[in-house]
Amino acid sequence: MPPTELATTLVVLDLVGIFVFAVTGALVAVRKNLDLFAALVLGGVTGLGGGFVRDVLIGATPPAALADWRYLMVPVAAGLLTFAFHPVIGRLERVVTLFDAFGLALFCVTGALKAVDYGLGPLPAALLGMVTGIGGGILRDVLAGRVPVIFEGALYATPALTGALVAVLLDRADLPLGVVAAAGFSTCLGFRLLALVRGWRAPLPKGPANV
């Protein structure tokens, strides 16, 4: 692809990821019987929050999404649609989960590579890639007054960290950006989908917790 097409593809993929994340945020608001504004805020926070946390931590402020109205409009559209059609979207839970895995795979790679661009080492960059992927969902759950779902056994952050690490290490090996991104993306997506299909869970603590 010529460079312009590649850039366009990346923006479109990014917007799709933000859209799906925002749908999960707005669904949480609806299921807690919160109002339309909460659906928009939780949608926006879920879609953009991970990137905002990354940008604030690496000093890339103001975050790019604040300079591009498309990035602000996409979660608004997702929030409005989810608020209006939540009974339908709620029944499509499996489709939402699938697309959510896609967004996770995308954000962990783009987040990690942006951190590398800002001069961070491989390990912190991979961590920030993971934060980009999972941060929005954590903020969503905290704002909705529940313990983040990814703390209760779902295998979600580990695929993100693995995909980010693959991308960062291949990037260090000076492979072309397309290869780097595709490898990190596929690793995270494949790992996440396998975990969903096989029912893999993160380990829970054993023994008495003697609170």
Next chain:
Amino acid sequence: MPPTELATTLVVLDLVGIFVFAVTGALVAVRKNLDLFAALVLGGVTGLGGGFVRDVLIGATPPAALADWRYLMVPVAAGLLTFAFHPVIGRLERVVTLFDAFGLALFCVTGALKAVDYGLGPLPAALLGMVTGIGGGILRDVLAGRVPVIFEGALYATPALTGALVAVLLDRADLPLGVVAAAGFSTCLGFRLLALVRGWRAPLPKGPANV
């Protein structure tokens, strides 16, 4: 007014807004039976948190309030007074709500104009104005372990966004700062007070949420 008087007026207004917001934060602490320190922290977070989030996002760090001891002392005073006299202040709920609307109207305008000063476009600047107005209250509720009250139907963020938008658009039209600020402020305040008087609520989701 000569410029010095205007600047003094602005600082005084700002401090009044922070004071009232801090009172609402300390009241939440008292009502949750939290300790004096919690009253001070929730007061400080409610009064200054929205501006801190805005400043971190636009890269205006350290936030101005950290460089001016008056901005730090006002929430302390509000927290101490509320902690000591909460039975009286709690009975003045309507007065607190009125002043809170005043603080909201002030912060959404000053927040939006500061974001414009830092080079943000009209839509992101208006969003950050809204964040300046509502962010402190959201942080207060999250720290106090409750779902943000503005997610449950209160018409609070919409007036802030509207007032911020009015200010940003008039500022683009190169009107004098006094006019810009007065118009944004009155829009937000009028909208918020109307919502309170008429009992307007943000829409809640319809239909089964099929959790």
Next chain:
Amino acid sequence: MPPTELATTLVVLDLVGIFVFAVTGALVAVRKNLDLFAALVLGGVTGLGGGFVRDVLIGATPPAALADWRYLMVPVAAGLLTFAFHPVIGRLERVVTLFDAFGLALFCVTGALKAVDYGLGPLPAALLGMVTGIGGGILRDVLAGRVPVIFEGALYATPALTGALVAVLLDRADLPLGVVAAAGFSTCLGFRLLALVRGWRAPLPKGPANV
């Protein structure tokens, strides 16, 4: 001590403080029956979160801990150990509390002095020292879905603020760094341990809260 040894000592102390804080974070995760990943995240957030909040507020991004793999590995080790041996560590609660007081005393001083280095005045610098000491624990509790324990009467933040203030004021008096740090550290540690031994509590609100 020659300068190199002093620097090494400081890093070792810092890592010990982060380790203990991370243990308290992972213990909260285990006691809430959250998964291994939650133990690592809550450990990391508790150990590093206070410093991250300080660095973001003073504009020292990316935070130093992100540039040094040792700072990232220590909470991981603490989280893994706590997850595996929580019944033993849980029984050592008093030891953990003791080391936690040590971490608090260390972080309030290093945090305050870093804020001074970034040009903040005495009062904001002392506040940021307190934030460095208590911020990680507050984030831990919010992420774990509970009201921050330090809001419910524990005398924890006041020693941190006092120690930070002592360090900042002595630093202003141009005393040698070793004296400044030792005085601030001892003030906070002594105050905190006295509060623990004597059962001192922060005041709770009096009278009806008329919710």
